[in-house]
Amino acid sequence: MTLEIGASGSPASPVPEAAIPVSAQAPAWRHRHLLDVDVLDWSEIELVMTTTDAMREVLARPIAKVPALRGRNVTILFYEASTRTRVSFEVAAKNLSADVVNIAAATSSVTKGESLVDTIRTVEALGAQMLVMRHAVSGAPYLAAAHFGGSVLNGGDGWHAHPTQALLDLYTMREHLPGGSVAGRKVVILGDILHSRVARSNIWSLTAAGADLWLCGPSTLLRGFDRWAAASPRIPGHGRFQVTSDLGAALAGADVVMALRIQRERMAGGLLPSLREYAARFGLTRERLAAARPDVVVMHPGPMNEGVEIAPDVATDPRSVITNQVTNGVAVRMALLYLLAGVHGEGR
């Protein structure tokens, strides 16, 4: 059974093919904002997954557009340069017929001379109802959420969180793993864990999903995660998660390997001797991948440095689902915008 849902508060869409096939049995979404995945319980993550299924169905249509957010203003406020994520959100919002305002605030609030709180108030006064935000400072969306009357969707904050990425990663893994579940599967995240919001959000969602999660990288880019890893088995319902610099041990029998981008500025702080040395010791190559399961799923959140953290032939290997991640990213973001739009007033 499917339920036809238009923009909340307005009559259901008169266009039958514009319906979004969402199960009527779905539990209610109770979050006004999505700042990280840590606040989602497993049934809510499942709701995001099934809603994403519905959005995938929409995307497969000749005209991939539904009126669910017609008349809604989605403002995309990015304080950091980004093409992939920003465009993904924009496409997602437009597919839902939202009015999209794009603000590229390429500088921090300090250098710009206007505080983040002032910007949030201004954007709201200009009609923003949903705010997609990216910021270089960890925690910035929490400040925005405290001052914004609508919903805030975190598009990445500092080293802290990137919830839509973690959810699209989970969706992509389930899509490609036999049996459609990551429970008990060995998932390896490889690279610059220390500075990665992708890794941090994935820790919450993948341990909640019961994955056997391994974080791997040079010790300079792993420090501080030991205690978190030690705590992880004690979280009820969460799987294990461990930290290692032993790439061989990490890759042995892996079901999923996700490489993370290595940034050049890591050399300046003495975190790495050189990109050459990183590629030689930690680069994801065909030879190393042979230690994983033959049907291993290869992922990367992008943008890639081919030849550094991932060899070009691995990136384009048939086992690579990197472009699927991009497509699924649009569907997951549609799902989240849709779910958040249905919530008014109370919620967290």
Added chain:
Amino acid sequence: MSATSGAAGHAGETSGVGSGEPVREAAGRRAGEVVAELEITRAWLVDPAAGREGPGEIVVSNGVLEAVTWLEGAEAKGVGPDGVVVAPGFIDLHAHLREPGNEDAETIASGLSAAAHGGFTTVCLMPNSVPALDEPSVLARVRAAAIASGSPVEALAHGAVTVGRAGEQLAALGELADAGIVGFSDDGACVANPTILRNAFLYAGMLGRPIIDHPELAELTRGSEANEGYIASVLGLKGWPAAAEIAAVERDIAVLAEVLRDEPGARLHLTHLSTAGALAAVRRAKAAGLPVTCDVTPHHVGFTDEWLAGARRWAWEALDANGAARDPWLDGALTAGPYDTSLRVNPPLRGPEEAAACLAALADGTADALATDHAPHTLVDKEVEFGLAANGISGLETALGVLLAAVDAGRLTLSRAIAALTTGPAAVLAGWPGVVASGDIRALAQPRGLVEGAPADLVVFDRSDRWRVTPESLASKGKNTPLLGRELSGRVLLTVAAGRIAYEEGAAGA
């Protein structure tokens, strides 16, 4: 209503006092007026200078502490340490009152009001004003503002070690000493260059003044946001290693030890220590007989880095039975939102084990004093992204409450808590030869005790009376404290400095 009956009423009827919100202007008497007549009966007196506490009564007449009577036997019955307490006025070795330069965050007048509300009768102002207090003209301005405030709280000042606190050239140390500063500090920054530090020890030692160092190896903390560890890892905040403090403390002690051979007057005071390692280094230095003193802050004793994630339990509640840190994500301790910028402070809030080490140092005397590091900031500087927020916590008015929370929890004795605010800092000041020789500092004119015949300098608070920390209840312009909304025990009823009213709680019908 006479002063006598008003204050005696506080002491005698603990249940009726302070049922409403505190009112700053006491009806009848104004801050600054000499206490004509004051009698406090059946209170718990704490006199750390005499090493004594117990039931007693005091009489103040024309600003002088006329009589201190210790009650015994039947008279003492029903008087305990859980009600009204009379103690000597508190001394803060470390406060930022922001004037000149940042009067929107605090003025000397508002800062001294906050001090009095917190029970302090002496505060040492840090020199990181704008301009820095690196020459006597700035001190003159500070003094003029203190006098103009009319507050009887004694405002002492530390001078900068280097010009503009830039760490390159010695400030006018001799002129500043002559003008009456008590110590030298580039607080806010460490004296980074060890050669400058060495020469500052020598020169300040010649003047009988200490170097008060903010120990932090800046190369280890550039861009740091939160104590390096589990919490920072989860929140994606850049780690602030404990080693940055420990290494600076060990360096300072090593340089001092060598300087002392040439200049026996050299002194080192390490401020706002936050790590077990730094306190252990101080313990070793003291055991070796080096003239090293240190302080810890209320926030490093009472709060921890898990507050950044949204926990609000006291530091000692964050340890399990084995003394290991509990996990706020696992035990439901997260009751507030994350990234509250009122928690951004330098040095950062540490883990519960480090906080326990700070408390233990207060208990065993390794930490000579509790210092507030009162650092008021405007909303503009705090209502920003966590990593961009100004460092500092407004602390003068909540220091007593935080210490009393530790006392209430059985982690510290009342007498140690009071000593850390009175005889402790007084002894630190008395260890600086030039300060003692100058002879013009009130805080040193008498031992920090309840001394008959001396000008009354005391605080009266009620441990059975809780008060709520709100923007309105704070006299400081800096409302930047994570305790907003929280109730603390030990409402201050009266602060008397040099025989004059510094603060009087006015809601009790005076």
